[in-house]
Amino acid sequence: MKLNHLNLCVNSVSEAVTFFADIFGFELADRKGDAIAVMKDKAGFTLVLSQLAALGGENPTYPEGFHVGFYVDTREDVDHFFLKLMSAGLASKESSPKSMRGGYTLYFKALDGILFEVTSFAV
Structure with missing residues (x-):
């Protein structure tokens, strides 16, 4: 499936x-x-x-923890993505990628507060 x-x-x-x-x-x-x-x-x-x-409806409100996640191939891809977000004004140094749960992950919010994740599990 x-x-x-x-x-x-x-x-x-x-x-x-x-x-x-x-x-x-x-x-x-x-x-x-x-x-x-x-x-x-x-x-x-x-x-x-x-x-x-x-x-004809109402604007969405997502629950705590809801997020949209993307996997990339390498840690360098996550870092490159982070620099792209910094250039677009969507991230700051405080939100830089971190090693967590076996991966290298970047979280950021956009589109009126939707949480996004970009992760690589490459070693």
Whole structure:
């Protein structure tokens, strides 16, 4: 079994599209105004971004501990990603990557407080 898509509710589809394209390299596949965008990564994963307020609902509130995680191949990839976030103003030296739970991990918040994780388990 393979997970092939996820619908992530966001406050701003436009902001989220730019974020996932610039930071994670997703490409926009389809868009329905301000309500829904479909993005794909190089591995074939589909990320659907929806703005519930544009669909008549409320903006999302995620519970403590909810996060979106990405694995990268090497510790250097995590460090490179951290520098990219610093350049974009999304991270500071205080949030630098750390060795934890058998990996090398970076946590940061974006898109109105959603927690993101980038980890490598390479030695």
